[in-house]
Amino acid sequence: MFLKRITIQNFRGIQEMELNLAQPSGNRKQTLIIGENGTGKTNLLRAVALVMGGSDALAELLNTPDDWISFGAPFCQLSATLLTQAGEERSIQLTINRGDTLKGIVLANQDQLAEIDAALAHATQNYFVVGYGSLRRLNRSTGFSRGGETIFRQARATNVATLFNQEALLNPLNTWAMEVDYRTNGKGLDIIRQSLNDFLPAVKFHSIDKEKGHLIFLYGSTQVPLHLLSDGYQNMIGWLGDLLYRISSAFNDYQSPLKAHGLLLIDEIDLHLHPKWQRKVLDYIRHKLPNLQLIATTHSPLLAQQAQEHELYALKRTSRGKIALEAFRGTPDRLLLHQLLLSPIFDLETDESLAVEELKKQYESLKRRKDPPQGKLHYLATQIEQLPQNQRSNMNYGNDQLDLLREIKSELKARRDS
Incomplete structure (x- = not known):
């Protein structure tokens, strides 16, 4: 489809x-x-x-x-x-x-x-169809708990539950992994390893602690249970674990879920x-x-x-x-x-910080006055000149910005020479 x-x-x-x-x-x-x-x-x-x-x-x-x-x-x-x-x-x-x-x-x-x-x-x-909303919360309970079923009952509704309800929970990765291990008579470690290792930078799947129901990962040479990995790692694999579980359940395929x-x-x-x-x-x-x-x-x-x-x-x-x-x-x-x-799709006029953008606006505003305060003008010009100005050949830099930089350099040079 x-x-x-x-x-x-x-x-x-x-x-x-x-x-x-x-x-x-x-x-x-x-x-x-x-x-x-x-x-x-x-x-x-x-x-x-x-x-x-x-x-x-x-x-x-x-x-x-x-x-x-x-x-x-x-x-x-x-x-x-x-x-x-x-x-x-x-x-x-x-x-x-x-x-x-x-x-x-x-x-x-x-x-x-x-x-x-x-x-x-x-x-x-x-x-x-499976979908994930911006609030992707894991079901932290142990065992074979199911995410989404407390909110919706129909299978196709639970598959997209977090898109529609912020209270819906995801099936944790260990739920899927334990079921794969059970359904494949202990031969599922390679499937789990194949699914996870390229997705988790610096962390590799190691084994399953069946007694405690934990997935064990290698972080460097240290063995760390999944629930003790950083929040970043856990949030990253939250939707992946739920996805693998839902694929395996829908297709009754615990051997090759990645081919769904x-x-x-x-x-x-x-x-x-x-x-x-x-x-x-x-x-x-x-x-x-x-x-x-x-x-x-x-x-x-x-x-x-x-x-x-x-x-x-x-x-x-x-x-x-x-x-x-x-x-x-x-x-x-x-x-x-x-x-x-700087392309139209993001609609940004500059990739400079707001502070730098404001600095240049202040300078241009003072320059337009009939009698600008020279001390303030010189201070702003000096601040702008000290900014990194390595123009890249592929830089989408407007002509007005380049003209402003040239003008500031010229004025500062004239001041120093006088």
Whole structure:
């Protein structure tokens, strides 16, 4: 299954939007979406999860139906085009009219959701979708505790629980690992090692302490239980452990979970990740989970820099207040970080600090006066001259900034020579 297109109308502030996931070279496996807070990144992921959920999951995920409809609109509509493994297109649609009950919504959309409902009735792993919200909390209890089930009961709803409810919990990594070890008669260590070792920098999986139910990792030469690793490590592998558990459960496959086909949604994928890890997470998913289609959101320019051609999009609010989706023109992973930051997709005018930017604004403001205070002007000019000014050949530096630096240098030289 491949999600080819999603169209959104009147959905929580998104008036009209289409995300096309096909590209000239074929089906796009990874899509990264950036945008300022409030532009609808999370709601875009929720829209995908809702229309792909099937009738049984809708009743749990929708909760209060009118809340999904944009203020003042009479209805919202989500449409998706799917591509099967046989290359056949399938269309599904979900319409919510203001005032509809949950039962009424399911009944009214029976025909539009027939394609996905029929597929799910045939095999529950069809159109497999799993999603993670920005608040990804681990279930800290021991044993075979299950995340999400206390919030939702239907399997497809629990698979995206944290996208819709901040109280939902993730299945901890040890839950999956212990079950793999049990189901494979103790032969699952290689599967666990293969899944984890490339994902955790400086830490390697070592063994399972079956008596205590702990995973043991090697940090250098020291053995450390999973729960004693830093919060950064635990947050990093939180969604991965839950993902592996859900794949194994849905496909009943404890031998090769990394080969599963489906759709992975992650909100703020860079959350809690050190910059070094941010640079590697897309590559990990691309190579370790090659059959999962990824749609993720981020605020991180470091992570956006790892996107390939056609993979990066930005949600922006137009001058009329509407939310628009813009594709990045170019190849992010061929750019230097400052080039990406100063491109239209991030809308930054400079990569300098706010302090430096303010310093230059003060200088320019004083220069425009008829009789500027020379002492203050000289002080600001000296401060600016002392800043690092190694211009890179690929620097996206405006002509006005270069003119300002030349002017300051010229004036300071004239003062020294006089």
